[in-house]
Amino acid sequence: MSEPFEPKIIAFVCTYCTYAGADLAGTSRLKYAPNVRIIRLPCTGRISPMFILKALQKGADGVLVSGCHPGDCHFTHGNYHARRRWMVFRALLDFIGIPPERVKYSWISAAEGVKFAEFINSVTEDIRKLGPFEQYSQLIGDTQAPASL
Amino acid sequence: MAKIGVFICHCGENVGAKVDCTKLAAAMGEHPGVAVSVEYKYFCSDPGQESVKKAIRENNLTGVVVAACSPRMHEATFRKACAEAGLNPYLCEIANIREQCSWVHTDKDMATEKAMDITRSMVEKVKRNNKLQPIEVPVTRRALVIGGGIAGIQAALDIANAGQEVVLVEREPSLGGHMAQLSETFPTLDCSQCIMTPRMVEAAQHPKIRLLTYSEIESVDGYIGNFTVRVRMKSRYIDIDKCTGCGDCITKCPAKKISSEFDCDLGKRTAVYTPFAQSVPNIPVIDKANCIYFKNGKCKICSKTCQCDAIDFAMTDTFVDLEVGAIVVATGFQVQNNSVYGEYGYGTYPDVINGLQFERMASASGPTAGKIQRPSDGAEPQTVVFIQCAGSRDPSKGVRYCSKICCMYTAKHAMLYAHKVHDGKSHIFYMDIRAAGKGYDEFSRRAIEEDEAAYVRGRVSKVWQENGKLMVRGVDTLLGRPVEIAADLVVLATAMIAQPDAKEFAKTIGIGYDEYGFYNEAHLKLRPVESSTAGVYLAGACQSPKDIPDSVAQASATASKVLALFSKETLEREPVVATNNEATCAGCWGCVLACPYNAIEQKDILDRSGRIIKRVASVNPGLCQGCGTCVTFCRSNSLDLAGFTEKQIFAEVMGL
Numbered sequence: 001m002s003e004p005f006e007p008k009i010i011a012f013v014c015t016y017c018t019y020a021g022a023d024l025a026g027t028s029r030l031k032y033a034p035n036v037r038i039i040r041l042p043c044t045g046r047i048s049p050m051f052i053l054k055a056l057q058k059g060a061d062g063v064l065v066s067g068c069h070p071g072d073c074h075f076t077h078g079n080y081h082a083r084r085r086w087m088v089f090r091a092l093l094d095f096i097g098i099p100p101e102r103v104k105y106s107w108i109s110a111a112e113g114v115k116f117a118e119f120i121n122s123v124t125e126d127i128r129k130l131g132p133f134e135q136y137s138q139l140i141g142d143t144q145a146p147a148s149l
Numbered sequence: 150m151a152k153i154g155v156f157i158c159h160c161g162e163n164v165g166a167k168v169d170c171t172k173l174a175a176a177m178g179e180h181p182g183v184a185v186s187v188e189y190k191y192f193c194s195d196p197g198q199e200s201v202k203k204a205i206r207e208n209n210l211t212g213v214v215v216a217a218c219s220p221r222m223h224e225a226t227f228r229k230a231c232a233e234a235g236l237n238p239y240l241c242e243i244a245n246i247r248e249q250c251s252w253v254h255t256d257k258d259m260a261t262e263k264a265m266d267i268t269r270s271m272v273e274k275v276k277r278n279n280k281l282q283p284i285e286v287p288v289t290r291r292a293l294v295i296g297g298g299i300a301g302i303q304a305a306l307d308i309a310n311a312g313q314e315v316v317l318v319e320r321e322p323s324l325g326g327h328m329a330q331l332s333e334t335f336p337t338l339d340c341s342q343c344i345m346t347p348r349m350v351e352a353a354q355h356p357k358i359r360l361l362t363y364s365e366i367e368s369v370d371g372y373i374g375n376f377t378v379r380v381r382m383k384s385r386y387i388d389i390d391k392c393t394g395c396g397d398c399i400t401k402c403p404a405k406k407i408s409s410e411f412d413c414d415l416g417k418r419t420a421v422y423t424p425f426a427q428s429v430p431n432i433p434v435i436d437k438a439n440c441i442y443f444k445n446g447k448c449k450i451c452s453k454t455c456q457c458d459a460i461d462f463a464m465t466d467t468f469v470d471l472e473v474g475a476i477v478v479a480t481g482f483q484v485q486n487n488s489v490y491g492e493y494g495y496g497t498y499p500d501v502i503n504g505l506q507f508e509r510m511a512s513a514s515g516p517t518a519g520k521i522q523r524p525s526d527g528a529e530p531q532t533v534v535f536i537q538c539a540g541s542r543d544p545s546k547g548v549r550y551c552s553k554i555c556c557m558y559t560a561k562h563a564m565l566y567a568h569k570v571h572d573g574k575s576h577i578f579y580m581d582i583r584a585a586g587k588g589y590d591e592f593s594r595r596a597i598e599e600d601e602a603a604y605v606r607g608r609v610s611k612v613w614q615e616n617g618k619l620m621v622r623g624v625d626t627l628l629g630r631p632v633e634i635a636a637d638l639v640v641l642a643t644a645m646i647a648q649p650d651a652k653e654f655a656k657t658i659g660i661g662y663d664e665y666g667f668y669n670e671a672h673l674k675l676r677p678v679e680s681s682t683a684g685v686y687l688a689g690a691c692q693s694p695k696d697i698p699d700s701v702a703q704a705s706a707t708a709s710k711v712l713a714l715f716s717k718e719t720l721e722r723e724p725v726v727a728t729n730n731e732a733t734c735a736g737c738w739g740c741v742l743a744c745p746y747n748a749i750e751q752k753d754i755l756d757r758s759g760r761i762i763k764r765v766a767s768v769n770p771g772l773c774q775g776c777g778t779c780v781t782f783c784r785s786n787s788l789d790l791a792g793f794t795e796k797q798i799f800a801e802v803m804g805l
Contacts (some may be wrong), residue, residue, distance in 0.1 A: 008805075010802065010805060016220075019221075020221065022248065022249050023219045023221060023245075023248040023249065025248075025253055026219070026247065026248025026249055026252040026253050027252070029252055029253070030253060031253055031254065031255055032253055033255075033259060034250075034253075034256065034259040034262075036265050037263065037266050037267065037270065037803065037805045038245075038249055038267075039270070039798065039801050040220070040245075041777065041793055041798070042775055042776050042777050042790070042793060043776040043777055043778060044777030045743070045776050045777060045781060046776065046777030046778065046780060046781055046790060046793060047781065048780075048795075049782045049801060051799075054799055054802050054803075055802050055805075058802055058803055058805065060805075073775060074776075075776035075778065076661050076681050076745040077745050078745070078776045078778045079775075081743055081781070081782070082778075083776050085781070102351040107179065117253070118513060127452055136621060
């Protein structure tokens with residue numbers, strides 16, 4: 001019997017809210033799934049859709065983006081820009097062959113360590129159900145393998 | 150070739166128990182570009198930091214990754230240690246393997262694997278880190294205080310008394326604000342004018358304070374330490390240098406029936422006027438809209454009366470340009486217009502007044518010289534009904550918040566009324582009594598116990614006129630029955646709201662505001678007197694409803710912030726700011742739309758003969774706060790964010 005599939009998830013978070021929320025989960029010693037790797041940015045406004053694509057290309061099975069709640073952005077409205085960008089980008093995901101369920105967007109404040117832990121667990125389970133995301137990596141693998149024509 | 154040092158901290162058992170640090174150190178040692186990879190019990194300790202410094206010197210490291218606790222914990226510690234060892238501090242990064250790894254996972258193998266990913270990703274980032282230098286910004290040591298109420302005066306005096314220059318701008322003809330309108334103040338029943346007017350005089354006479362009354366802010370440019378502000382000095386039609394303040398013009402002015410703003414329409418004033426007798430400066434202004442000369446071209450009685458030839462009908466607005474380093478916003482509040490409550494009859498029945506009107510009536514210098522009387526017939530009211538929360542805590546009228554001062558001033562009104570009309574009876578309709586503050590609860594108890602104010606818990610549904618009385622119908626929710634009171638006077642405890650032009654003004658100075666128009670502090674708890682814009686501070690009721698002690702405390706707090714800023718000639722800022730590649734910038738200005746701080750300016754690229762070749766974006770590092778939103782907007786990839794460059798982040802992703 002094969003090992004259960006452990007998804008790899010990359011999270012892009014802002015340093016003021018979600019990163020601090022993740023730290024709070026740590027200081028509160030909450031336990032959550034070890035599948036997420038966090039990349040810290042100053043603000044969700046800094047998160048380019050290219051980062052998400054690069055993460056998926058690199059072999060992530062899921063990506064999540066999280067920042068301050070609307071109205072709470074340390075930089076007054078970076079998270080609104082991020083949300084608008086996300087609305088557009090989500091519509092394009094299907095088109096470029098990425099199931100939109102693999103990219104999650106959320107607001108987690110510096111006080112929401114519990115929410116962070118629960119969110120990571122639920123995303124991990126969701127992505128586990130979806131299985132590995134191989135469309136991109138397989139293609140790259142195929143192109144690098146010797147041609148059998 | 151990169152020579153990165155990786156320092157893996159056990160943090161005692163905190164990391165070590167769940168992450169195999171030895172395995173992690175060995176794996177990192179194999180990673181390309183890593184010159185040193187070591188583990189230690191506590192790297193944050195003195196010997197730990199020393200070992201990092203030693204490793205930097207001995208191996209000529211080009212970057213440092215400390216795999217330990219959160220960067221929010223010890224980033225500053227290790228960056229400082231790097232700087233001491235001669236390595237640019239921005240070449241040091243923290244891999245968070247405690248809060249976001251060892252503390253939250255139970256499986257040691259999985260946690261170790263995750264710690265490897267986190268550390269490797271950081272190593273890849275550090276390879277692409279650039280040396281950064283803190284940004285030095287010069288500081289103009291002069292403060293602008295906007296608003297001449299108690300908060301503005303307090304801030305100006307505190308800054309000036311510490312020896313720094315202050316420009317105090319007030320848009321009304323006199324200093325004083327709302328506090329000058331009050332009769333007596335809770336919880337001590339001090340006469341407001343008696344404690345306020347000396348402060349006004351002190352501010353006006355202070356050698357370090359330049360006072361600009363009847364003036365408004367036109368524009369604010371620049372950034373912390375370096376603001377340029379344009380002030381419009383509205384035309385008084387009276388030469389401020391010639392006028393002695395004798396008041397002859399006021400006595401002789403024939404336009405006497407103008408309703409006085411200062412007396413909340415309960416009194417009258419002339420067309421040439423000072424708002425109140427103790428005005429500072431004691432120089433009148435001519436109200437152009439009501440002046441007979443300006444309306445009909447004939448009169449000039451004031452001009453003929455004036456012995457010092459101070460009256461100048463041809464005067465125009467003038468502008469003053471100021472260079473300031475810090476701005477204190479103390480623009481205060483307004484009272485809500487009670488006609489939003491049609492059922493209470495404010496504006497329809499003359500004997501329904503608001504709290505501020507009651508203050509003027511109770512004031513010895515007010516329109517009734519301190520006598521409580523009905524505006525309709527001047528009779529002394531025998532029964533007064535006070536209605537609390539007339540506006541506050543009522544979402545249907547757009548004010549969800551508590552105005553904070555009304556419980557206290559209503560108690561005070563009931564007391565003042567009892568002291569002036571001994572056989573009078575006061576009834577107070579309330580929702581809750583919120584008397585938190587030093588001496589406040591005792592004060593409101595006194596209103597009940599000594600001055601026999603009858604508190605009725607419940608709302609009023611309707612006020613109507615019947616047989617010369619105001620009938621007040623409400624409910625007593627404690628007794629569970631309706632109440633009807635025949636009153637002579639009804640006083641509404643009106644909500645405090647933001648100034649009507651608060652939002653517009655916030656845009657002029659570039660600060661944030663909430664849904665009501667109150668200005669947003671940078672952090673509700675930890676930075677309550679700073680706005681989101683560096684160098685702009687908030688004092689008094691422009692930030693939220695406040696009483697006098699809170700306003701004064703906040704004003705002094707802003708002064709201490711301003712003085713801290715002025716304590717050095719230059720200020721240092723984190724160099725995490727956006728940078729632009731002018732060669733590739735197409736000047737689309739998408740970044741300008743994105744920037745919350747107006748930090749992006751247009752810059753002309755000129756050829757030798759001075760012709761404009763192209764226009765590009767240029768980031769002002771003094772204003773930029775480093776959010777990076779513009780970078781993501783940039784279509785030509787010209788903008789980048791120091792410390793979080795595209796290359797660094799892609800490398801982090803690729804390292805995972």
